[in-house]
Amino acid sequence: MNxxxxxxxxxxxxxxxxxxxxxxxxxxxxxxxxxxxxxxxALLLLLLPRVxxxxxxxxxxxxxxxxxxxxxxxxxxxxxxxxxxxGHAVYSGLGGFLAIHTLNAVAAGKLALPVSLVPLAGGLAGxxxxxxxxxxxTRKSGTTFAMITLGLGELVWSMSxxxxxxxxxxxxVSGNRVLGAPVMGITFGPQIQLYYLIALYCFVCxxxxxxxxxxxxxxxxxxxxxxxxxxxFIGYSTRHVRWLAFMISGxxxxxxxxxxxxxxxxxxxxxxxxxxxxxxxLFTFLGGSLTFFGPIIGAVMLVLATVVLSEFTKAWLxxxxxxxxxxxxxAPGGIASLVLMNLRVAAFGxxxxxxxxxLALAGSAAVLLGGASAMIEMLYHLQLNEALGPVxxxxxxxxxxxxxxxxxxxxxxxxxxxxxxxxxxxxxKAQWDQAQEEIEREIKRREAL
Amino acid sequence: xxxxxxNLLNGLSSGLLLFMxxxxxxxxxxxxxxxNFAHAGxxxxxxxxxxxxxxxxxxxxxxxxxxxxVGLAGALFERLCLRRxxxxxxxxxxxxxxxxxxxxxxxxxxxxxxxSLAFEPPALLAGPAFTLVQAAGQGLSGLQVVAGAxxxxxxxxxxxxxxxxxxxxxxxVALLMLLGLWALLTRTRIGLVIQAALTHPEMVEALGHNVPxxxxxxxxxxxxxxxxxxxxxxxxxxTEPAMAASVGSIIFVxxxxxxxxxxxxxxxxxxxxxLLQTVPLMVDKSLLNLAAALGWAxxxxxxxxxxxxxxLAQVAPILPYxxxxxxxxFRPRGLFGTRDE
Numbered sequence: 001m002n003x004x005x006x007x008x009x010x011x012x013x014x015x016x017x018x019x020x021x022x023x024x025x026x027x028x029x030x031x032x033x034x035x036x037x038x039x040x041x042a043l044l045l046l047l048l049p050r051v052x053x054x055x056x057x058x059x060x061x062x063x064x065x066x067x068x069x070x071x072x073x074x075x076x077x078x079x080x081x082x083x084x085x086x087g088h089a090v091y092s093g094l095g096g097f098l099a100i101h102t103l104n105a106v107a108a109g110k111l112a113l114p115v116s117l118v119p120l121a122g123g124l125a126g127x128x129x130x131x132x133x134x135x136x137x138t139r140k141s142g143t144t145f146a147m148i149t150l151g152l153g154e155l156v157w158s159m160s161x162x163x164x165x166x167x168x169x170x171x172x173v174s175g176n177r178v179l180g181a182p183v184m185g186i187t188f189g190p191q192i193q194l195y196y197l198i199a200l201y202c203f204v205c206x207x208x209x210x211x212x213x214x215x216x217x218x219x220x221x222x223x224x225x226x227x228x229x230x231x232x233f234i235g236y237s238t239r240h241v242r243w244l245a246f247m248i249s250g251x252x253x254x255x256x257x258x259x260x261x262x263x264x265x266x267x268x269x270x271x272x273x274x275x276x277x278x279x280x281x282l283f284t285f286l287g288g289s290l291t292f293f294g295p296i297i298g299a300v301m302l303v304l305a306t307v308v309l310s311e312f313t314k315a316w317l318x319x320x321x322x323x324x325x326x327x328x329x330x331a332p333g334g335i336a337s338l339v340l341m342n343l344r345v346a347a348f349g350x351x352x353x354x355x356x357x358x359l360a361l362a363g364s365a366a367v368l369l370g371g372a373s374a375m376i377e378m379l380y381h382l383q384l385n386e387a388l389g390p391v392x393x394x395x396x397x398x399x400x401x402x403x404x405x406x407x408x409x410x411x412x413x414x415x416x417x418x419x420x421x422x423x424x425x426x427x428x429k430a431q432w433d434q435a436q437e438e439i440e441r442e443i444k445r446r447e448a449l
Numbered sequence: 450x451x452x453x454x455x456n457l458l459n460g461l462s463s464g465l466l467l468f469m470x471x472x473x474x475x476x477x478x479x480x481x482x483x484x485n486f487a488h489a490g491x492x493x494x495x496x497x498x499x500x501x502x503x504x505x506x507x508x509x510x511x512x513x514x515x516x517x518x519v520g521l522a523g524a525l526f527e528r529l530c531l532r533r534x535x536x537x538x539x540x541x542x543x544x545x546x547x548x549x550x551x552x553x554x555x556x557x558x559x560x561x562x563x564x565s566l567a568f569e570p571p572a573l574l575a576g577p578a579f580t581l582v583q584a585a586g587q588g589l590s591g592l593q594v595v596a597g598a599x600x601x602x603x604x605x606x607x608x609x610x611x612x613x614x615x616x617x618x619x620x621x622v623a624l625l626m627l628l629g630l631w632a633l634l635t636r637t638r639i640g641l642v643i644q645a646a647l648t649h650p651e652m653v654e655a656l657g658h659n660v661p662x663x664x665x666x667x668x669x670x671x672x673x674x675x676x677x678x679x680x681x682x683x684x685x686x687x688t689e690p691a692m693a694a695s696v697g698s699i700i701f702v703x704x705x706x707x708x709x710x711x712x713x714x715x716x717x718x719x720x721x722x723x724l725l726q727t728v729p730l731m732v733d734k735s736l737l738n739l740a741a742a743l744g745w746a747x748x749x750x751x752x753x754x755x756x757x758x759x760x761l762a763q764v765a766p767i768l769p770y771x772x773x774x775x776x777x778x779f780r781p782r783g784l785f786g787t788r789d790e
Contacts, residue, residue: 084540136777143484143539144709147701148777154698155770162763163756274698278547285544318559321551328544329533376559383562 038207045199049192058191060303065198066259067299069205071284072292073252078281079289080213081245082225083138084146087153088253088280093272094129094156095122095254096261097167103175103261115177115188116197119258126254127247134246138239141228153277160269172268175261188262198259205252210292212248221245279306282324288336297335315380319373348442350435357431360424368417374399374410451583451592451610456731457724462616464723465623466685469678470696471703471715472630473671479710480646480667482539483531486546489697490553491672495519495679496688497561500568508571508684516677523672527665550693558690565689570615574684577611578618615685622681626674627716634712643667699726702773708786717784722769729768732761 048061070092077083099122105111106118113121137148160167167173178189188194212218220241223231228238261267270276279302287298309316331338345351374394378401381392391400399406474488495515502511526549534541569575580599583592584607599609634640646653646663654660679692686692699722707718736757740746748754776783 082540084543136774139777139781143478143482143543144705146484146543147705148773150698151702151705151770151773155767155774158766158770162759162767274694278551281544281547315555315559317551318555321548321555325530325545325548325552328541328548329530332534332537332541379559383559 041206042203045203049195055191058195060307062191062195062198062263063260063303063307064300065195065202066256066263067283067302068202068296069252069259070256070280071287071295071299071302072206072209073249073256074280074284075289075292075295076209076212076221076245076249076252078284079291079294080218080225081221081242083141083242083246084143084149084281085137085277086146086150086274086281087156087277088149088249089274089276090133090153090156090272091126091130091250091253092257092260092280093267093276095126095257096267096271097173097257098122098125098254099258099261100173100175100265100267101166103177103179104173107176107179114183115179115262118177118262119201119255122258122261123251123255126257127251130247130250130253131243134243134250138242138246141224141238141242150274153272153274156272157269157274160272167269168267169269172266174266177262177265194263198263201255201259205255206296209252213292217241217244282320286324286327286334288334288339290333291336291340294334294336297339301335313373313377313380314384315373315376318376344439345435348435348439350438354428354431354435357424357428361421361428364417364420364424366417367413368421371410371413371415371417375407375414378406378410451581451608453731454581454592455610455612456727458612459616460724460727461720462620462723463727464720465620466678466682467696467700467703467723468716468719469623469626469681470675470700471707471719472626472712473674474700475704475707475710475712475715477668477671478704480643481542481664483542483546483668484539484701485668485671486543487526487549487553488546488671488675488700489693490550491519491523491675492679492682492696493557493690493693494522494553495676496568496683496692497557497566497679498676499680499683500561500566500688503568512677512680515680516673519676519679520669520673523675524665524669526672527668531668532661532665550697554690554693563690565687568683568688570684574614574618576614578614578616579612581610581612583608583610613685615681619681619685622677626677630712639663639666699769702769705773706769706776706783708783711783711785714783714785722772725768725772726765729761729765735760735763 045065049058052058052061073092074085074088077085077088099118102111102113102121103115103118106113106115133152137145137152140148161169177194178187186193188197220231220236224236224238224241231238231241257271260271283298283302283305284295285298286301287296288294305316305320309319313319327334333340342351345354377392377394378399381401385392391398393399399410470488470492474485477483477485477488498518499508499511499515502514505511506514530545530549531542534545577598579597580595581592582595582599582603593607595603598611603609632640634644642653642658642663646658646660650660653663682692682696686695703715703718703722706721707714707716736759737754740757
């Protein structure tokens with residue numbers, strides 16, 4: 001595309017705006033802060049499997065690496081482009097299918113490709129399908145875009161049931177990632193070897209996607225999100241910008257799909273389903289779509305919720321929906337924005353003062369949630385595990401789901417918690433507002449210096 | 450011939466059910482700009498609430514009581530959640546309803562369980578409304594309509610195709626609803642306020658009307674219509690947690706195809722999609738058959754063969770979505786749409 005190229009040419013002629021003053025570690029020619037953050041990220045990816053060595057931890061970490069790529073790719077649309085897609089699993093899913101077919105072709109000797117590059121085939125597929133479908137979907141923006149992506153998602157999902165030759169029908173398509181002679185002892189047989197491959201992909205893709213946000217196209221995408229009319233006035237085609245971003249997002253989603261095909265060695269039709277797309281949306285938003293690193297938090301939560309939380313409770317989707325609802329209503333910036341807000345308070349040295357209020361808030365919320373979840377769990381127990389008898393375990397205690405005292409106790413906890421929460425919330429709000437006010441004043445004072 | 454007629458009627462009745470859903474959806478959408486993702490959830494809620502009410506007070510009172518209850522739930526949701534995120538813009542509004550769709554599904558499973566319920570139609574609606582009797586070997590002249598179920602003796606000599614009473618009831622209710630909606634919007638004071646608030650909310654507010662309350666009423670009414678559709682869908686089809694997903698995405702297709710913000714479009718779109726979902730089921734022919742009829746030979750090893758050998762009946766589920774794509778390419782504003790975005 002030549003528009004961004006023209007854009008960068010003009011911007012390089014202009015003098016750069018002065019760097020904002022403030023406590024930023026920016027020693028030219030190196031941006032020390034950035035090196036620290038990325039170095040820390042790489043170190044984290046390297047060291048995590050050394051710290052958590054159990055096989056469950058390795059499985060979780062591998063899936064988290066994949067989910068990080070998927071959520072970041074999704075956030076190119078949601079956060080950076082303001083495009084709410086309900087069918088993004090299509091691109092990661094189709095990428096997964098293409099990757100597993102590529103893997104099988106390599107195994108059959110029809111194709112010479114190292115296994116470590118197979119996910120790129122998935123990426124290519126994601127890119128191609130995003131170019132094809134995106135041509136239609138990106139004609140619109142906003143809510144219409146959301147509806148169309150939903151429709152296309154359903155289209156591909158129904159197709160997957162119709163074409164067993166490609167999608168493998170009910171059983172899916174399976175493959176084997178261990179093939180050929182080991183290269184430097186690496187066969188990708190042990191999970192840890194695959195983890196490091198995925199960690200490498202994760203790091204490189206994160207870096208590339210971050211770099212994308214700094215390109216002229218990435219900036220134009222933000223402009224298209226915030227003020228499409230203005231962008232059109234300047235002479236850009238908003239649709240074109242959306243389409244290009246859609247393709248880039250599809251590319252990374254496809255890589256994530258390819259990696260998960262390598263990880264599970266089986267791809268079933270559900271990877272293109274609405275459930276997956278909904279999960280991507282939910283957790284990217286929960287993590288925080290307004291910041292670049294928010295989706296990484298979301299990805300970690302995605303894996304923890306789908307693998308760990310779903311083991312603990314049957315009602316996890318209900319909790320998830322409620323958390324999501326409250327998050328949209330009270331913290332539209334997701335967890336990342338909450339973290340940033342608290343970091344700001346901490347940077348001005350005021351976190352210690354509101355720590356007591358935080359403690360009260362957390363304590364009362366725990367009582368409230370404990371009561372509510374006990375009631376929900378008892379209901380679920382009555383609905384689903386009737387045959388096991390009325391007594392169930394709940395956080396170490398055993399509750400009689402048919403007994404009045406368990407219900408009364410849970411109700412009391414709920415009401416007490418609700419009352420205390422409201423009290424501590426008021427107290428907290430007063431302190432929080434005061435702290436914010438002082439910070440504002442402090443910022444003004446520094447500016448005047 | 451009789452099968453074809455019955456299929457057409459099935460398609461029409463499904464289309465009318467879709468209209469009951471998409472009417473509320475498009476009304477809410479064109480008025481508030483909110484795409485209610487949980488609309489299908491309210492449809493499901495309607496069926497479940499009516500099921501419980503039927504066991505308490507009987508079917509007919511439940512038919513009258515369930516939609517207002519669902520509407521009340523919708524209005525409460527609008528008041529407590531949706532209004533709060535209204536200032537953040539349309540995407541958070543959509544996200545709130547998306548979250549609600551999860552919660553509704555889980556709450557229904559929590560209260561009524563995960564398996565399907567035996568929600569039987571009342572005695573009046575059980576069995577066929579009429580039966581088409583086709584004498585063998587004759588064309589249209591051999592077609593005969595018998596009210597209710599045809600006597601067994603008649604069916605031994607000729608082919609009988611019954612049309613369920615629940616589906617006739619579905620058509621009647623949908624048409625009544627269309628009439629009622631039209632009268633409400635054009636003939637009453639509140640309807641005029643609604644129409645005015647569609648295009649000029651600030652002006653309507655300046656004239657002293659409570660626009661947020663109108664929004665709440667419209668949202669509640671839209672959900673009540675979905676609930677009504679749910680009651681009828683519940684007795685016609687299966688009352689189960691998956692019933693929300695079965696119509697969830699198709700009603701969005703209807704709204705886009707018909708044209709956003711147009712009730713006429715929703716009506717035509719619903720009928721079109723309803724027919725498109727049922728009529729192709731009769732055609733057991735594929736492109737491969739067509740090629741063979743035209744004298745083209747498709748090689749056995751051709752990559753396209755799996756695609757070509759799909760029969761029209763097999764691809765029926767994706768036809769609405771294909772229509773959606775085609776409409777977007779050739780007429781982006783939809784069949785009757787007036788707005789471009």
